[in-house]
Amino acid sequence: MAQKDSLEELLVQAVDAAKSAGEIIRSAFYQTKLVEHKGEVDLVTETDKKCEEFIFNFLKQHYPDHKFIGEETTAACGATELTDEPTWIVDPLDGTTNFVHGYPFVCVSIGLTIGRIPTLGVVYNPIMDELFTAIRGKGAFLNGKPIKVSSQSELVKSLLATESGIKLDKSTLDATTNRINSLLFKVRSLRMSGSCALNLCGIACGRLDLFYLLGFGPWDIAAGAVIVAEAGGVVFDPSGKELDITTPRIAASNPLLKDAFIQALQQSE
Amino acid sequence: MTQKGSMEEFLAMAVDAAKNAGQIIRSGFYKAKNVEHKGLVDLVTGTDKTCEDLIFSLLKLHYPDHKFIGEETTAACGATELTDEPTWIVDPLDGTTNFVHGFPFVCVSIGLTIRRIPTIGVVYNPIMDELFTAIHGEGAFLNGKPIKVSSQSELLKSLLATEAGTKRDKSTLDAATNRIHSLLFKVRSLRMTGSCALNLCGVACGRLDLFYELGFGGPWDIAAGAVIVNEAGGVVFDPSGKDLDITSQRIAASNPLLKDAFVEALLVSE
Numbered sequence: 001m002a003q004k005d006s007l008e009e010l011l012v013q014a015v016d017a018a019k020s021a022g023e024i025i026r027s028a029f030y031q032t033k034l035v036e037h038k039g040e041v042d043l044v045t046e047t048d049k050k051c052e053e054f055i056f057n058f059l060k061q062h063y064p065d066h067k068f069i070g071e072e073t074t075a076a077c078g079a080t081e082l083t084d085e086p087t088w089i090v091d092p093l094d095g096t097t098n099f100v101h102g103y104p105f106v107c108v109s110i111g112l113t114i115g116r117i118p119t120l121g122v123v124y125n126p127i128m129d130e131l132f133t134a135i136r137g138k139g140a141f142l143n144g145k146p147i148k149v150s151s152q153s154e155l156v157k158s159l160l161a162t163e164s165g166i167k168l169d170k171s172t173l174d175a176t177t178n179r180i181n182s183l184l185f186k187v188r189s190l191r192m193s194g195s196c197a198l199n200l201c202g203i204a205c206g207r208l209d210l211f212y213l214l215g216f217g218p219w220d221i222a223a224g225a226v227i228v229a230e231a232g233g234v235v236f237d238p239s240g241k242e243l244d245i246t247t248p249r250i251a252a253s254n255p256l257l258k259d260a261f262i263q264a265l266q267q268s269e
Numbered sequence: 270m271t272q273k274g275s276m277e278e279f280l281a282m283a284v285d286a287a288k289n290a291g292q293i294i295r296s297g298f299y300k301a302k303n304v305e306h307k308g309l310v311d312l313v314t315g316t317d318k319t320c321e322d323l324i325f326s327l328l329k330l331h332y333p334d335h336k337f338i339g340e341e342t343t344a345a346c347g348a349t350e351l352t353d354e355p356t357w358i359v360d361p362l363d364g365t366t367n368f369v370h371g372f373p374f375v376c377v378s379i380g381l382t383i384r385r386i387p388t389i390g391v392v393y394n395p396i397m398d399e400l401f402t403a404i405h406g407e408g409a410f411l412n413g414k415p416i417k418v419s420s421q422s423e424l425l426k427s428l429l430a431t432e433a434g435t436k437r438d439k440s441t442l443d444a445a446t447n448r449i450h451s452l453l454f455k456v457r458s459l460r461m462t463g464s465c466a467l468n469l470c471g472v473a474c475g476r477l478d479l480f481y482e483l484g485f486g487g488p489w490d491i492a493a494g495a496v497i498v499n500e501a502g503g504v505v506f507d508p509s510g511k512d513l514d515i516t517s518q519r520i521a522a523s524n525p526l527l528k529d530a531f532v533e534a535l536l537v538s539e
Contacts, residue, residue, distance in 0.1 A: 101477070103428065189461065
């Protein structure tokens with residue numbers, strides 16, 4: 001039996017919260033497909049908010065002294081500073097555009113930092129029923145089975161993931177596509193799936209070899225970063241420096257590809 | 270009971286073949302993840318060929334007078350000309366790179382043309398267990414339930430899919446990324462999933478609004494998906510706006526409301 005406040009018990013509660021929020025997403029996911037109307041963006045916002053409220057209330061009930069950082073609360077009230085206190089960092093619905101379009105790459109992402117270190121991660125895709133979990137030092141799992149990163153050591157045989165992003169100004173889009181153009185000469189192929197957290201999980205379970213993204217919030221990576229690390233992978237700043245989960249920059253890969261990947265990213269600037 | 274030689278019977282046989290091939294893919298899919306070795310590309314080739322052999326054998330048994338065009342047979346023996354004869358056009362494993370990497374977007378694609386018109390389409394993703402089917406004039410289905418394209422009418426609210434392609438020469442890659450760059454200003458977001466046939470099915474069931482690809486492998490990538498899109502109320506066309514030629518290695522697809530704006534955006538992106 002999991003000891004109260006042990007990491008195992010924290011994981012159990014986080015999984016419970018993720019699965020319940022996943023149920024909310026799953027119900028709304030199929031309704032969206034049937035009902036096309038102008039308020040589509042509003043619909044998503046409602047589900048996002050509903051899931052975040054649910055997850056926060058659920059976890060606050062068990063852990064009233066913990067801190068909480070969520071995408072929707074931050075949008076409404078401004079950023080909460082990350083402290084050493086145990087802090088739940090939550091994206092209640094990652095893959096918003098996919099949700100609106102009925103594209104099955106959506107997830108709940110719940111991470112816990114202690115002393116600012118990502119320590120626990122839960123990512124749950126309720127449409128494909130895939131639950132990724134990890135506790136620092138204890139391995140990473142998909143639906144309870146151990147997962148590990150790929151053993152690919154050659155960039156040119158690697159599958160790279162990134163996203164087109166949400167900014168449509170010329171400067172950002174120019175930089176994004178120039179970067180993609182540069183990298184396409186060096187990797188096997190490119191995937192864009194629309195969920196940062198699920199991309200990190202893809203690295204963790206070996207479906208992807210390389211991932212980078214610029215421009216997102218800590219809730220998109222807090223859980224995925226633990227899962228990648230516990231699957232034997234590495235997460236870092238695209239410049240090669242250490243990852244700072246409060247900056248909107250991340251790269252991930254297996255250890256064998258890291259150096260070549262950083263070099264390719266730097267050359268793509 | 271379906272009448273011998275009827276469209277419904279052709280479809281039933283194609284589904285059977287797709288599901289059997291899907292089982293081979295599913296077994297190989299999880300093995301690929303566990304066994305990393307230099308012959309990874311060989312492993313895929315083995316599965317591709319095994320699936321194509323199985324599908325052809327099954328269909329030839331029932332329809333010995335039909336013609337067959339398959340990706341692997343074409344690679345081995347050269348292209349077969351498309352004639353008016355009933356012709357099965359098969360990609361035994363679309364999403365080869367995904368198969369190798371364990372990325373769950375792979376499928377069997379089986380199309381039947383009659384007088385060169387795509388008439389029956391079956392696309393089966395054995396990892397996500399999604400079976401897309403259509404008969405000309407009889408609607409499109411996902412796991413037996415009717416599907417239809419999205420009703421999105423604005424390009425800026427549309428989800429676009431395309432692929433990076435398999436050519437890595439500067440001229441092709443530059444053109445590809447310039448095209449993507451131009452389109453990114455005009456659409457909501459971009460998806461790259463690695464399977465042409467599944468992208469077409471994505472348009473058909475409304476998960477995607479727009480799709481284009483230039484320079485894919487051959488007619489086997491689109492013969493089935495084209496029927497499925499049409500029967501779901503969508504349109505398939507050449508990216509220039511002209512009629513689709515399934516042997517041309519060029520395709521675009523969308524719901525009817527978006528077609529004109531999409532063609533314009535594609536032309537401007539050249």
